[in-house]
Amino acid sequence: EPEVTQTPSHQVTQMGQEVILRCVPISNHLYFYWYRQILGQKVEFLVSFYNNEISEKSEIFDDQFSVERPDGSNFTLKIRSTKLEDSAMYFCASEGSYNSPLHFGNGTRLTVT
Amino acid sequence: AQSVTQLGSHVSVSEGALVLLRCNYSSSVPPYLFWYVQYPNQGLQLLLKYTTGATLVKGINGFEAEFKKSETSFHLTKPSAHMSDAAEYFCAVSLNGGSQGNLIFGKGTKLSVKP
Numbered sequence: 001e002p003e004v005t006q007t008p009s010h011q012v013t014q015m016g017q018e019v020i021l022r023c024v025p026i027s028n029h030l031y032f033y034w035y036r037q038i039l040g041q042k043v044e045f046l047v048s049f050y051n052n053e054i055s056e057k058s059e060i061f062d063d064q065f066s067v068e069r070p071d072g073s074n075f076t077l078k079i080r081s082t083k084l085e086d087s088a089m090y091f092c093a094s095e096g097s098y099n100s101p102l103h104f105g106n107g108t109r110l111t112v113t
Numbered sequence: 114a115q116s117v118t119q120l121g122s123h124v125s126v127s128e129g130a131l132v133l134l135r136c137n138y139s140s141s142v143p144p145y146l147f148w149y150v151q152y153p154n155q156g157l158q159l160l161l162k163y164t165t166g167a168t169l170v171k172g173i174n175g176f177e178a179e180f181k182k183s184e185t186s187f188h189l190t191k192p193s194a195h196m197s198d199a200a201e202y203f204c205a206v207s208l209n210g211g212s213q214g215n216l217i218f219g220k221g222t223k224l225s226v227k228p
Contacts, residue, residue: 102157102216
């Protein structure tokens with residue numbers, strides 16, 4: 001069964017550094033999402049992306065965050081200048097069509113030191 | 114505004130016993146409700162969802178949930194727990210009442226199954 005893949009599984013970075021988290025959604029999917037889960041807390045919606053633009057974003061998704069689908073297969077989340085509080089598990093998800101099941105990747109654990 | 118409350122961050126049951134994981138929601142629009150399961154070191158997997166129609170929803174692995182509007186609840190049940198059910202379970206409500214992607218999640222309930 002096709003799946004969403006995320007790389008790397010664990011990323012350690014220093015505060016203030018830029019980080020790019022990568023996701024390869026399922027190939028014929030049209031809607032893409034990033035979520036994050038701070039350790040011990042709930043899964044939080046960050047952003048949704050459709051037709052090469054952001055369709056919705058949460059308050060968490062400030063100017064430090066950006067998303068891109070650079071080549072039609074990858075879907076990336078960039079954090080421009082990481083803060084300690086950005087440490088979390090970041091999940092990518094994709095959806096084939098409106099109202100079809102979401103498929104999540106296994107996540108990237110980001111640790112900011 | 115939509116929100117989700119899961120009662121009990123940790124539930125422990127014996128193998129073969131009933132599983133009941135509680136979820137209450139608030140929503141300003143007719144809700145779309147979901148249960149997801151997360152096994153260790155894995156992503157979230159959809160167990161079941163309620164959109165419209167029949168209020169008792171059956172999902173994978175023998176789980177089901179009932180939408181009760183009067184109680185604003187969507188509790189997850191399974192008649193007989195298996196060891197393989199040990200995981201974290203998340204209840205979620207859709208932000209837009211439609212798309213499954215813009216979800217508000219509860220804090221999760223970790224289910225342990227004792228032999």
